Amino acid sequence: MKKFSILSIFFILSTVASFACTNFLFTKSTTTDGSTMITYAADAHVIYGELYHWPAADYPEGTMLDVIEWDTGKFLGRIPQVAHTYNVVGNMNEHQLAIGETTYGGRKELYHQDGAIIDYGSLIYITLQRAKSAREAIKTMANLVKEHGYYSSGESFSIADKDEVWIMELIGKGNEEKGAVWVARMIPDGYVSGHANQARITTFPQSGNTVATSDNIDDIFNKEVTTVYSSDVISFAKKMGFYPQNASDKDFSFSDSYAPVDFGGARFCELRVWAMFNKITDGMDQYFEYGKGDIKYDDKGYATNRMPLWVKPNKKVDPKDVMDLMRDHLENTELDMSKDVGAGPFGNPYRWRPMTWEVDGVKYCHERTTSTQQTGFSFVSQSRNWLPDEIGGIIWFGVDDTAFTCYFPMYTSATDVPYAFAEGNGDIMDFTNESAFWVFNQISNFGYTRYSYIHPEVKAKQDETERGFLEDIKTIDKNAKYQYDQGNKAGAVQYLTSYSKRQGNAMVDDWRRFYGYLFAKYMDGNIKTKVPNKKNPKVEQPGYSNEYYKSIIEQTGDKLKMKE
Template sequence: MKKNYFAAAVLMVVSVFSALNSDACTNYLITRGASTDGSNMISYAADSHVLYGELYFRPAADWAEGTMVDVYEWDTGKYLGKIHQVAHTYSVIGNMNENQVAIGETTYGGRHELGSQEGAIIDYGSLIYLALERSKSAREAIKVMTDLVETYGYYSSGESFSISDANEVWILEMIGKGNGEKGAVWVARMIPDGYVSGHANQARITNFPLEGKNSISSDKMDKIFNPEVTNVYAKDVISFAKEKGYYPKEGKNKDFSFSDSYAPVDFGGARFCEIRVWSFFNSVKEGMDKYFDYCKGNIEHDSKGYATNRMPLWVKPDKKINVLDVMDFMRNHLEGTELDMSKDMGAGPYGNPYRWRPLTWKVDGVAYCNERATATQQTGFSFVAQSRNWLPNAVGGINWFGVDDAASSVYFPMYCGSNRVPESFAVGNGKIMDFTNKSAFWIFNQVSNFAYTRYNLIHPVIAKKQKALEKKYYSFTKIIDLAAEGMFKENPDAAVEFLTDFSCNQGNNLVREWRGFYGDLFAEFMDGNVKAKDGNKQNPKLDQPGYSKEFYKTIVKTTGDKLKVKGEMSH
């Protein structure tokens, strides 16, 4: 059985993740005190033009002493080496384990010379899944992750991690030491209860408390499980920066900024990355407009070269947030701002808030950019991980999972205690170049890509159905929670099977419904028309909305008299 599990795991790493480029992901973090029901939540969008969206599953297992694990780079499938296995690994569904621990990531890169490390074995993707397999809490995940890179070396460039459990939410930022020195430097901070945070491909931890009652360095990691500790950092995080010249040797330690030293924010870091965090903060907190100029790429610096007009690492929302709100935060296109992607010429006649890549382009030698909003066409999968400390772990953790563009996807509830995943979302059901109408990824892409052709007409229909389904699932989980919690007291195995059946049925039924929905949309909107059934009549009601007045004016402006009607028309 272990050989079969190993083979399956290796195949999954090589085939599923070999093409993943996660240089453009988005994470939002919500603490218990900031949520309506007292749950911790993190969201994550895995964005890549060649990532096939699936729901990964690793069952729990016991391992013989001396067992070794083959490590493959998450992005490329490259074999990196072997590490020691632990005696027991926990079940993992997607990016959440059976203990309600969830981990997301965004790559920020940072100093280029630190982006590779000869002989290193642990890349950021392997770090996530190894930690999920080995951790009962967010704090343990941080210890596992930092121990792994210290022992085996860190293969990747700079990375931000969201790490949550049923009680706490943390952000961990890490960057390797480059060639010639093993491991990484890093800082981890617990988000204060009642606050929210986010990261989106730009390092965000600046100053942090130095050693004291609430803060420890890595040489005292045995104290990380003390609940008073809310900040942890590599013991050489400042001295290494001084050695490399990233921070003045005479600089005071208390003034040190992790991000400004290891990953200074530039135009792209603000305009393409920080603006996604801003869109979330702006949705939950008044007064965030004062940071909008910074997010447009107008960065102010002090004498050290540190950015002085950055956003805070976390904010206290004006009102509490529920899981449906978080789903909507993942669907933002900068609506209501001067950068609203549906308003300029690039949106075309139908207000499409998407821009086909490349992200930057030139006209007459001058560089220009498209916006990079939270919701994007190249998302492989996304999730909202919800952890609740008043329920048994198997019931308390829900991985609300969706594939493709979050703006047109539907998040369904996958309980973390489940022992299998829906077939329509499972690994091996289709590939990025092998279409199948039995796969969630392909069915949702059919709907979203059809919507891109006439967005302002088709997307509202999608959004209406999306909202109805997610509200239904949300109401279902309240009932399932109660039933499963009661079952756990009498028969835990039956409770797990109950949760698994529910989760798999919702996922598979969703894909069947969305497949039929695509047919309905196609019939309604094909050929540039908008049609609706007209009672029992054979022919439907027909509307031909054409383009907006503004777009017709643009056509005339750019074509002159070429299309002008002259004389009388008989038709």
């Protein structure tokens, strides 16, 4: 079996504006309030964190839509516009449909398709403007790439509405054929899933009442159906030599055929999913060696010790829990990045790129954790089926590194977004202190310098602010629902729009002041504390840890030794 190295994928991802992202998926019965939730971190060193908005609109027959590649801004072509599009805020629309993604790349033979118009970013945002439910989204996505070709490499998509959560994995056919092959599976209620730049769907049901294919795509609207796939997903793999011609169809694995997992796919990608699973369920120790990159293969080249696609958690989560799951650095594992020499004297769990390097002919790597410095934006979507769509959908949105950001509640029926997060307010090379992205980057980059002192203060500020928002929305929901029940839907939407804009802008103002507090307190290596009724503050200079001083002595010998 021919394998495409995930390390090669990461080289590609580091040299263009593609993303290396993380998605976690939570079904209704896994959350404390019965909402569905998905997470997404858009991680790239050149992405600017801002909150996209497409207002609902009507179009005359014959209108064409320009398709612009999300990564690069390249014009790809035009497709027919639909008569009506839905309001979209970030990666969630007015009907509580949310979509996230992670790029897994896959077989390099399938990377490019001449004449293709739909890239993965356009696939998300066009679908959000056209679909009301997860099932309708899957049909829309399948039809878009079938009709207009697929421009990008392999992608995993998280798709959630107010009742269901799905994972869909898709890869183009290269220049062999137009379009893409794909598999979509509904996460069983009561289970959680995740994906992080490695395709995860392996074998899947291929017949029975719970299965539909692209040949009968409308069967997806039968609620018994929990697996849907392109009818040629196996035959195309055989044609391309990714799966043996004489092998049984029932043993076919999408991921192992189209995106075989290797060391990089496990260590840099699957390990992030493992870290989340490990925090919410039992028995994940058995998959730790796999997550570290020790993979076992069968005679087809299929990995035999992979993690399951979904697991049953041993506790329910609320939005705050999910936010914090996105802030992982492999703490309390043997790969904890705050514990080795690379963490420096202040336990910094970050490593600057490149992620892999070589010394004396031996290759080494840094860990790639869920929380990472290059995040442009991230979110936790929350879809709540007990509320009208105008009130039920919230996208908890943040910019920059998840460990240093703060999420605020953005209702997805809103007709406008906060200026601090709006498109056009600064960009990746134009600093403005009015932009949330730049405010939070100031905090995080200052925090990296003395992580063990500064991050605990950031964490306390996060907890206070985010828990405050969670309390706020109880009242906001109630007030909006009252207006809605009185027949004033427009008034309810305007109320939620005003709330979201006000809170988003106020939060950035608050955290801008917080940065000033941190900078004044920790500048120049000191820790300063105000003293009431005195001009000068108390100044502490705690220095380094004893372990770090010992490491200095080990490297310098007697060079720094003081003489009597």
